[in-house]
Amino acid sequence: MRTIVIYWLLLTTLLPTFSQWGIIAHYQLNKAYIARVLCQNRDKPQLHCDGQCYLAKQLKARQDKQDKETTERVQSTPVLHLFCQPHVPFLFRPTWVSLVLANFFSYHLASPVACVTSLFRPPKR
Incomplete structure (x- = not known):
């Protein structure tokens, strides 16, 4: 049972890779019908096209579909930020104003280590 599950997962994972080969195999198996009925x-x-225009159109449609699915998947993927950067605004003050205000305000710059340690704590016993 385990090997069946493994082969099934492997097949479903690799199936999109083999989709172009499936289109080419379908073309080779039905080449006479495609050249006689479906060829432009x-x-x-x-011109000796023999249905190659149909094959090219099918491969291009499959590639466009894959590109669209990939674009949608990338756009819908959530972004997870794994870093913490303190917000320190830059304030321009003339020196005489900063001398007067130095007595009233003080700034505490948080280090990135403080952000990480607040998220990750060792287990309590």
Whole structure:
């Protein structure tokens, strides 16, 4: 049972990789029908298209679908910030104003280590 699950997960993981090969295999198996019915250039036998236009269109459609799915997946992925940066505004003051205000205000710059230690604590016994 375990090997069946492993093979199933492997197959479902690798299936999008083999989708282009599936399109090519379908083309090779049905080449005569595609050249006779689905080819855009079936009225021009001198081009020797033999349904390659249909194959190119199918491969391009599959690639566009994969690109769209990838773009949607990337845009919907949440962003997780794993760092903490203190917000320190830059204030420009002339020197005589900062001398007067130095007695009234003080700034405490939090270190990034304080942010991390507040998140991660050892277990309590």
